[in-house]
Amino acid sequence: MKKGAAAPDTYISGMKRNSEWHGFERHVTNGTTAYYSNYYYAYLYFMDMACAINRGVSPQGYVGTVSAGCIGKCSCTVKGQCISSMRTAIQSKLRDTGLVCEDKDTGLVTRIASWSELLVGNSNNNSNKALFFYGTAIHVITDAFAHSTYYNGIRINHDSGADSVAHIPNRYKCAEYFTKRALEHILLFETGNVTDISCIMPVYDGSFKMGFLSSYVKAISLEYYNHNYTFLDRINID
Ligand SMILES: [Zn+2]
Ligand SMILES: [Zn+2]
Numbered sequence: 001m002k003k004g005a006a007a008p009d010t011y012i013s014g015m016k017r018n019s020e021w022h023g024f025e026r027h028v029t030n031g032t033t034a035y036y037s038n039y040y041y042a043y044l045y046f047m048d049m050a051c052a053i054n055r056g057v058s059p060q061g062y063v064g065t066v067s068a069g070c071i072g073k074c075s076c077t078v079k080g081q082c083i084s085s086m087r088t089a090i091q092s093k094l095r096d097t098g099l100v101c102e103d104k105d106t107g108l109v110t111r112i113a114s115w116s117e118l119l120v121g122n123s124n125n126n127s128n129k130a131l132f133f134y135g136t137a138i139h140v141i142t143d144a145f146a147h148s149t150y151y152n153g154i155r156i157n158h159d160s161g162a163d164s165v166a167h168i169p170n171r172y173k174c175a176e177y178f179t180k181r182a183l184e185h186i187l188l189f190e191t192g193n194v195t196d197i198s199c200i201m202p203v204y205d206g207s208f209k210m211g212f213l214s215s216y217v218k219a220i221s222l223e224y225y226n227h228n229y230t231f232l233d234r235i236n237i238d
Pocket of ligand 1 (some may be wrong): 008
């Protein structure tokens with residue numbers, strides 16, 4: 001699982017061009033927002049994929065069961081197009097034999113990292129591959145607290161300390177709580193749940209906001225949003 005949690009930064013870096021792997025709020029190519037990247041959907045997608053892989057589904061053969069719509073801001077001509085773009089972006093990196101790697105600087109595909117390389121000494125079986133992608137799910141959601149968070153209305157970028165746990169430390173606390181919630185699912189080889197964000201309610205202190213969170217949650221479950229909008233709208237920033 002730890003290998004999978006570190007893998008996006010090692011093999012598929014670039015939080016903007018690979019938003020799905022790094023919890024980034026928008027998919028940005030060549031400096032332009034291509035679509036709104038629903039990091040909460042990406043978390044649930046990886047959780048669900050991991051759960052399926054443990055049951056014997058292959059990474060390339062996984063057909064997502066998590067559904068989501070577009071958010072109000074998006075300009076997709078076909079409804080749900082941004083979600084299908086996200087799925088395509090994720091699936092394009094998956095091979096049954098391993099993971100498609102990119103050059104850190106150019107973003108060009110370099111090679112396929114084999115499962116034996118990715119799992120580093122752990123046996124190549126369904127449960128270890130599942131744990132790898134559960135780790136990736138944790139990477140995605142914890143990165144969202146690093147990269148898609150705002151302080152005083154401004155997104156916390158790398159220059160202002162996005163990756164520093166000491167900068168607006170409640171981000172780290174919330175990421176920690178979320179990870180604990182995800183681990184409860186992982187111990188049972190379960191999929192994630194749209195309600196998982198509720199786990200930060202007891203610790204969220206209002207010191208930061210998360211980009212488009214309300215829209216992203218609403219796009220996945222209107223019912224859950226409607227029952228929890230007071231809390232979600234308190235964290236949200238558009
Ligand atoms: Zn990352
Ligand atoms: Zn869209």
